[in-house]
Amino acid sequence: MSALHTTNNSIRTSQIVRIRTESPSVKTFILNDKLCAKAKPGQFLMLWIPGVDEIPLSVLDAGDNLVSVSVKAVGDATMHLHNLEAGATIGIRGPFGNSFTESRGKVLLVGGGTGTAPLLFLAKQLAAKTERISFVEGAKTKDELLYVKELKGVCSEKTLVTTTEDGTAGLQCMVTTPLAELLEKQKYDMIYACGPELMVKKIFQITEAHKQPLEASLERLMRCGIGLCGSCMIGKYRVCRDGPVFNSAQLREMQEELGISKLGFDGSRIPF
Amino acid sequence: METNPLSISFAGLTLANPTILASGILGYSAESLRRVAKGGAGAVVTKSIGVEPRVGYSNPTVVQSEAGLINAMGLPNPGIEVYAAEIKFSKTVLRVPVIVSVFGYSAEEYAAVAKRAVLAGADAVELNVSCPHVKQTGAEIGQNQKLLVEVVETVKAAISKPLIVKLSPNVADITVSAHAAVEAGADALTVANTLKAMAIDAETMMPILANVRGGLSGPAIKPVALRCVYDIHEAYEDVPIIGCGGVSDWRDAVEFMLAGASAVQVGTAVAVDVDVFGSINKGVETYLRKKQFGSVKDIVGLAHHK
Numbered sequence: 001m002s003a004l005h006t007t008n009n010s011i012r013t014s015q016i017v018r019i020r021t022e023s024p025s026v027k028t029f030i031l032n033d034k035l036c037a038k039a040k041p042g043q044f045l046m047l048w049i050p051g052v053d054e055i056p057l058s059v060l061d062a063g064d065n066l067v068s069v070s071v072k073a074v075g076d077a078t079m080h081l082h083n084l085e086a087g088a089t090i091g092i093r094g095p096f097g098n099s100f101t102e103s104r105g106k107v108l109l110v111g112g113g114t115g116t117a118p119l120l121f122l123a124k125q126l127a128a129k130t131e132r133i134s135f136v137e138g139a140k141t142k143d144e145l146l147y148v149k150e151l152k153g154v155c156s157e158k159t160l161v162t163t164t165e166d167g168t169a170g171l172q173c174m175v176t177t178p179l180a181e182l183l184e185k186q187k188y189d190m191i192y193a194c195g196p197e198l199m200v201k202k203i204f205q206i207t208e209a210h211k212q213p214l215e216a217s218l219e220r221l222m223r224c225g226i227g228l229c230g231s232c233m234i235g236k237y238r239v240c241r242d243g244p245v246f247n248s249a250q251l252r253e254m255q256e257e258l259g260i261s262k263l264g265f266d267g268s269r270i271p272f
Numbered sequence: 273m274e275t276n277p278l279s280i281s282f283a284g285l286t287l288a289n290p291t292i293l294a295s296g297i298l299g300y301s302a303e304s305l306r307r308v309a310k311g312g313a314g315a316v317v318t319k320s321i322g323v324e325p326r327v328g329y330s331n332p333t334v335v336q337s338e339a340g341l342i343n344a345m346g347l348p349n350p351g352i353e354v355y356a357a358e359i360k361f362s363k364t365v366l367r368v369p370v371i372v373s374v375f376g377y378s379a380e381e382y383a384a385v386a387k388r389a390v391l392a393g394a395d396a397v398e399l400n401v402s403c404p405h406v407k408q409t410g411a412e413i414g415q416n417q418k419l420l421v422e423v424v425e426t427v428k429a430a431i432s433k434p435l436i437v438k439l440s441p442n443v444a445d446i447t448v449s450a451h452a453a454v455e456a457g458a459d460a461l462t463v464a465n466t467l468k469a470m471a472i473d474a475e476t477m478m479p480i481l482a483n484v485r486g487g488l489s490g491p492a493i494k495p496v497a498l499r500c501v502y503d504i505h506e507a508y509e510d511v512p513i514i515g516c517g518g519v520s521d522w523r524d525a526v527e528f529m530l531a532g533a534s535a536v537q538v539g540t541a542v543a544v545d546v547d548v549f550g551s552i553n554k555g556v557e558t559y560l561r562k563k564q565f566g567s568v569k570d571i572v573g574l575a576h577h578k
Contacts, residue, residue: 010336013475046331050476054331089476093336224334226543229345230298230319236307238298241543265327267300267319268350 009035011048011091017066019086023144026114027082028060028070033092036067040099041122042217042245045069046225048091049084053077056222058194058244059095060117061124067092070117070146096225097244100215102126103190108134108182110175110203112195113144118217119194120147123154130189134159134182138175138195142168176202183210190215198272201259204251216251217244220262231263277560277567278314278553282512282534283434283459285369285396287314290556290568291525291549294516294539295320295373295398295438296345302362308542309368312550316366317537318359320373320400321389322409323381325351330482335471340490340518341540342469344405344483347375352385359392369395371436375409379419379426387430396433399423399458402440402465404487411440411465414449421456428457436514438462439500441493446500447507460512462537464500467493490540494518498531505532505573520548522555529568530575 018030036045039062047069048054055077057069073082084090100122107130111119116137123133135155139145141164151160161178162170171178176199183191183206193203194217207214220232220239227241235254237243242250251258261269278289293316298304305316328348335342349355362370372389374397376382386397401420403410413419414437428435437453439446441464450461466487471480497517504513515528516537525536541548556568565571 010338011332011473011480013473048332048480050473050478053482054333091473091476091480223328223331223345224343224543226334226336227546228297228341228540228543229333229343230300230304231348233298233301233304236303263300264350266325266348266350268325268354 009093011093013089013091016086016088022146026070026072028068030066030068033067034065036095037062037065039095041125042099042118043095043097045092045094049077049080052080058118061121070114072114100192100245104130105189106132108188108191110136110179110193112138112175112199115195116146119192120150127154136161136175136178138163140165145169180206183212188212198259214248215245280534285434289314289553290535291552292535292537293317294537297539297542302358302365305362306365309366311547312553315369315371317371317373317398319349320347320375321349321352321355321385322375323385332480332482335480340488340492342471342486342488344481344486347406352388356388356392359394363393371396371398373398373400375400377408379423382423383426383430386427390431390433396436398436398438400438402438404466404468405483405485414440415443417452420452424453424456424458434459436460436462439464441496441500442468447503450504454511462514462516464497464517491518501528501533502531522552525552525556526559529571532573534572
């Protein structure tokens, strides 16, 4: 563990192998990196765009010396990344953070936007081991519903529920609506979630109300990625090092901050 | 009555053990400081706080290198007005001394922040006159004797709590800085801050840190920091020193104490384990028992064989 976090995990450069367009705002970058190719679902890597920025990205897939990450163009760094072409040189360090536990039996995965990425990775790994995988995926609009084809492959059509805010595909609602209905009907061995923090907070409230176990991946402003700088703290936890995946008991401990406030670049608390 | 062999007192502070969280590591929130205290730290030092909020530099702010880390965070902090509430809250949840690290762009700024920190409940103030990567503060003050004396004197006059000065190793002779700081009123010295450093990527031919230059910490700088402590203790035996630089385990801590440190600060090793403080303490205690010393105070400076 120690070696991975400091000396043996220094930044290395690599060429982008392939780029795939997932939606009008999301591209997937496939990179060559032996260490990150061993990443587990839930882990993230730090991607350096030389001269621009270094950003945390959760792993979409890993194996055979390759690792993929999905990136939504939202700011300077991600726009820059979107403008790169295959063959461009970027820097990588990682994989960092913990991963989702592999539950058996009946599992339900709930993803919002690019938060679906680590859950698709998880679903692929769980497919052979669990009794049944159900998936609820939400997006603002049809074009932004990611990985639908891949998800149908791991879940089966029956157990995949899609939602959009504008009703252009699937149900017109937030992911939390079908989630509450599913929990009403059925007990799951584990519920996994990843997405915007306010969505995660609602999911947590629903799983708590139904007394069902949750593992949720959180996203915070991140700088060092290795548990030193404190930029990503929520309660007593470092999202980069103690997380990014937290279970129900840990989420209970951070209720004063979950979906309420986060640390800004200057370390002050910013309300959501 | 059995006394705690790890307990130490210096500069008016009493600590249950000699391990302290170094400034810059975690430390934005009272919750993060509490976590470190639970990990066994005898005291905690906060992030360096200034008058105004600062967002710090863009990423990369940290480069992981062969035997340590190079960082240039850029002193991100919410400013003392906002942070005062965090200090106040930390005093209600922490049982260990809270040392507030302070920086400024003038003696008056340092003094204003220090005063406000003490008012909020700080048990001591540590002056950051050694950050190697922000202009017009930190090391640019600590490396200039005249400025250093002015800052230390002004802060000393403004507060009644212990004043610790964190020195830069990026000087020709650290005993000169030590002498200046103590003469100006420092109650103790933290020795030392990071070594000025940088990293370049051969492939892209680019400096990696967004700020280009940063400070090297971790195992790589331990021998340098150890020598700094030894130098100062040799020249000024009575000055309390907090050793800082690459302390990762009990053996490092013991070595710093033998060189002349009363306590040690731990920073980079927290990346490996937040509970590193507890394991250092356990190891130091075993060492004391094995070597038949009743107190950690008894080994301070023993490597000098005076």
